[in-house]
Amino acid sequence: MSIEKLVEVETFVGQVVGFRALFGYNRIAFVSQPNLSCTALTASLDASFISATGGESRIFFLDEELSVVERLKDYSPNLVVLSVGCLDEKLESILTSLFYKLMEQEVDSDFLFSLHSPTLVAIEALRRNRTIRNYLADKRVMAFALDSENGLIEIKDVYLLEDELYSEVVEQYPISLKLALIFSNVYKRESHPRR
DSSP states (O other), rough: OHHHHHHHHHHHHHHHHHHHHHHSSSSEEEOOOHHHHHHHHHHHHHHHHHHHHHHEEEEEETTTTTTTTHHHHHHHSEEEEOOOOOOOOOHHHHHHHHHHHHHTOOOOOOEEEEESSSSSHHHHHHTHHHHHHHHHHHSEEEEEEEETTTTTTEEEEEEOOOOOOEEEEEEEOOHHHHHHHHHHHHHHHHHHOOO
């Protein structure tokens, strides 16, 4: 998929989730990796949330120093939306450190992860850590992902159990026709490559 199409997809997903799935929250912190895909998603989530609810929000970027944690504590959101891309070793370490610092600063918030596939890889890294698992035990942890095969955006409640990560779909939203056409064209090219 071209970078233009990827940004378009992230923007559409952000519009749907920001407009339809963030009701009930009035003070949101969007925490994003500083890359094009995550930034496009975050900006779209933020704009759609404000448009739909009139709520308050701020965007923060995730860095290796985790300077975002103190600013999050001062801002005191009731939801932190984490936009993270593919989980590599470095990102797993950053997320683990981030949640340790959130715990130390006693940031009391629900958490919503954006996942770039239906799997819950990013949250699994946190589940394995008992201290973080305990910190998240009294918070609502959610994830949203695009299920392009079924044409849906799914919102899941996620439970970090000692032996497993359990999730259940609590909301589903159909993707737009334009987004469906993007995936239709991508799948056509993948299944019938040019010779």
